[in-house]
Amino acid sequence: MSWVTFLVILSTLYTYCATQITVSQSTSESVSLGETVTLPCTLSGYSFSIPAAWWIQVKEEKKPRLLLWYGSDSSKGQGPGVPDRFSGSKDLSKNVGYLTIKRVLLEDDADYYCAIWHSPSNSLHSGTLHWGSETRSTYDLVYRAGLT
Template sequence: QPVLTQPPSLSASLGATARLTCTLSSGFNVGDYHIRWFQQKPGSPPRYLLSFKSDSDKNQGSGVPSRFSGSKDASANAGLLTISGLQPEDEADYYCATYHGSGSSFHYSQCLRVYSSDGGGSGVSVSAGSLSQPVLTQPPSLSASPGATARLTCTLSSGFNVGGYRIRWFQQKPGSPPRYLLNYYSDSDKGQGSGVPSRFSGSKDASANAGLLTISGLQPEDEADYYCVTWDDNSKTLTVVQTHR
């Protein structure tokens, strides 16, 4: 997967337009990649904003206003997220994720700070974005001993068949961006993140209508927040939810 680089922060005033960049490393052509953008506010899981590969191959997240738009700058080998008419609630951390075939990687992009024109506070809202598509439910936490095996569940709501969804799992530790672990659709259609050990594995439980993440030989460094992401290959919709810590 490509290495993505960008300035660590960006400041802009209310009502202005902000452009966030996601630059791919040499040897990787941005034209070949879907660039997905996520927004994260303190205490909330990442919220899917949009995906952009080309003007004819793009997707807007459910409930995401059109003032959030994706594009690319081929000369800079970068994906771009443009936010027009900045609002106080746009202040957040933003992540870009690249997707190419069965590979996927999650990268920190930029921290956007929004300020009022008179220099006062921005009145930032930290309310979480509403989820659409399947509602995913799971226990809020899980405890297990070092060396043991932990199984995390991601249960889809009634009316949504887990068999039709690709389940991706991410791990996030305090102060760090989410790390892509793996994706699982079936035993013959799955992918492991770069550098992720085989003791992290995906599966499904059709009877429970759930995706599963199994972590064997637990290590102290496995303590983290874990997110499951559903991706419907047909409707091109994505849902993110926090699962276990």
């Protein structure tokens, strides 16, 4: 088999495998002001042991804000100016990444997107960013009646 044929097969196999990766989130989460909320992000088709979960906050008429990325306790980062009330974690046995928001404030009312960076070479320079699908990819924090 020639190198060209091998590379074409390898590329096709990678493309097929990469398209099988899915990111799932539910649509909303209820929380009272001052409470803690944990938002899950489930990865299917690939082990969560390697990639990082990236969490982005989107508010109406504002630019998306990178909150944080979390690969492990030794491989994580906070977005510029993001308070430590926002933290990431993973449960590898469930293949789920989490965004935890402590002491929820009214200003935390936003959509929260989870994205997974998948790179066969474990590089930030080449790979694929996998998002949840449309409305299933966001969380709306819904405040309980009478407690806002």
